[in-house]
Amino acid sequence: MLLGRASEVVVVGGGISGLSTCYYVNELAARTKQMIHLTLIEAGNRLGGKIVTDVNDGMIIEGGPDSFFTLKAYALDLCKELGLTDDLVVADSESKGTYILNRGKLSKLPEGTSRACLENYSAFC
Ligand SMILES: Cc1cc2nc3c(=O)[nH]c(=O)nc-3n(C[C@H](O)[C@H](O)[C@H](O)COP(=O)(O)OP(=O)(O)OC[C@H]3O[C@@H](n4cnc5c(N)ncnc54)[C@H](O)[C@@H]3O)c2cc1C
Numbered sequence: 528m529l530l531g532r533a534s535e536v537v538v539v540g541g542g543i544s545g546l547s548t549c550y551y552v553n554e555l556a557a558r559t560k561q562m563i564h565l566t567l568i569e570a571g572n573r574l575g576g577k578i579v580t581d582v583n584d585g586m587i588i589e590g591g592p593d594s595f596f597t598l599k600a601y602a603l604d605l606c607k608e609l610g611l612t613d614d615l616v617v618a619d620s621e622s623k624g625t626y627i628l629n630r631g632k633l634s635k636l637p638e639g640t641s642r643a644c645l646e647n648y649s650a651f652c
């Protein structure tokens with residue numbers, strides 16, 4: 528993609544999609560030495576969209592996403608570019624598994640399920 532000179536770029540939404548779009552558009556403009564005027568429009572009063580982190584009594588509570596799959600490299604690549612890899616926490620293999628809270632009790636889903644996505648059909652057979 529080539530941007531014209533002093534292109535007007537408007538990104539709607541300040542969630543991860545909009546923010547990363549702003550980052551990559553900015554990178555492209557810098558790399559190709561093109562002038563852009565970049566505007567981000569966000570309807571809410573904060574950035575991040577579904578990503579929201581709360582700290583309560585020293586406990587970190589993620590209101591939305593708390594992880595990403597490294598199998599697809601895009602999020603990891605972005606973290607690397609932004610110098611955030613030291614802040615990443617690898618999921619503890621001992622707490623591996625997906626649970627559903629049902630009538631006050633945690634029930635573990637069978638192996639082969641990941642975040643309620645069926646990865647291995649035979650796990651249910
Ligand atoms: C509880 C929960 C847990 C999740 N867990 C994970 C996880 O562990 N791993 C994972 O990969 N994904 C997870 N997801 C999915 C992930 O959060 C989303 O796919 C991702 O955050 C979506 O980002 P987005 O920028 O596309 O949209 P959003 O985060 O929804 O951002 C859209 C933004 O656009 C703004 N907007 C909307 N309309 C307009 C408008 N007309 N004008 C201006 N601004 C507008 C909104 O206010 C918002 O800020 C989870 C989602 C939820 C809800």
